[in-house]
Amino acid sequence: MRALAPYQSGLWLAEYLSIRCQLCRIYRSSSQHHLTNNIPNLKKASKRLGRGLLCTHCHHSITWLPNPFLVDIAPNITLPIQAATYYDYPIRQAIRAFKHHEDMTKLAILVHALRQLPRPKGCHNTNSVIVPMPTTNPRLVKRGFDPVSILSTQLSKHWNIPLWQGVERIDDTNTQQGLTRSERLSNLDNAFALTQMPPVKRLILFDDVATTGASLQALGRTIHEQVSHFYTSALPSANNYELSAYALAHGSQ
Ligand SMILES: [Zn+2]
Structure with missing residues (x-):
């Protein structure tokens, strides 16, 4: 053990x-x-x-479960993003301290926030996986720890749905912070690649903070494109994949 x-x-x-x-x-x-x-x-x-x-x-005193917002990942396919709360006091301060200063004392309040997220309808541990937003190796080395992976482990426990890490991040861009929406999007082009095919049909994407939703959108788009491409010849019903997305907080950085 x-x-x-x-x-x-x-x-x-x-x-x-x-x-x-x-x-x-x-x-x-x-x-x-x-x-x-x-x-x-x-x-x-x-x-x-x-x-x-x-x-x-x-x-x-905290606003929980703001309305989900939608981003397009393909023509006629939208990805709903549900956040536990807004990126606002006190969650904002807790996320910043946890992410940037590795302040583990803030983990409890973040876990409390994660637990407000209702388990997606019809999803359980044999038909769904959680896909944590992947981080780059240089970023992991620089930070020494991966906040999204710690948070998604807690979400996995809360929902009893396993994690799946079949996507890697291949960009070497430093950060999405301070970029405009179009800069973010082009920055994210080809940022992700599948390293294996998903084991189940329901994929629940997870990130800590969704600002415009650009990162989750790019991740969702990559999964949609690569999975459809892989199955086009073998399996006509490739679009049976169901993607949804969750975040700890929604708001501006
Ligand atoms: Zn209190």
């Missing part, structure tokens, strides 16, 4: 031992609790919030 990554033990402590809200740090069960000291209600609330890493007050 592999040893637990350091972040996993931290998350375990936050989940099972800490009784403080991961955002306001107020004791979730104290009598000064924002909402209630009524024990049955508190139990119900923490059950509803999925082990309650945030207190009810903080949970309700």
Whole structure:
């Protein structure tokens, strides 16, 4: 058995031992609790919030599940992108600290956000896989860790749907930040390649932040094109593939 990554033990402590809200740090069960000291209600609330890493007050101060937005990946084929929340306080700060400063203490609130994402209808562990947004090797080496892979592992646990890493990122562009939409799109041309054919028909793409959706769009387009191309001769019904996309947050960088 592999040893637990350091972040996993931290998350375990936050989940099972800490009784403080991961955002306001107020004791979730104290009598000064924002909402209630009524024990049955508190139990119900923490059950509803999925082990309650945030207190009810903080949970309700965040806008969850904004309407999905659509991007085109082929003529007449759109990819719906569902985010857990907006790229706004406090998720924005948590993502930045986690991604850019490897602040693992922020993982708990991000996991709380991930758990707001409903499992896609009809998807389960034998007919679907989660496809994490791939990162480039130089980027991985520079950062030393891959935030999207850590987050998608948590999403995989939450939905009980396996990860599939059959796509590689082949561009050597540094970042999408600060580019216009058209610059982003051309930057992403040919950025991805399939290294194997998907094992199932339902592919759930995942990225941490979807700004314009350009990265998820390019990933979806690549998968659609390469899978259709591969199957054109062998399997007439190649378009039975179902792609959907999820992100932790939607908004501007
Ligand atoms: Zn709180």
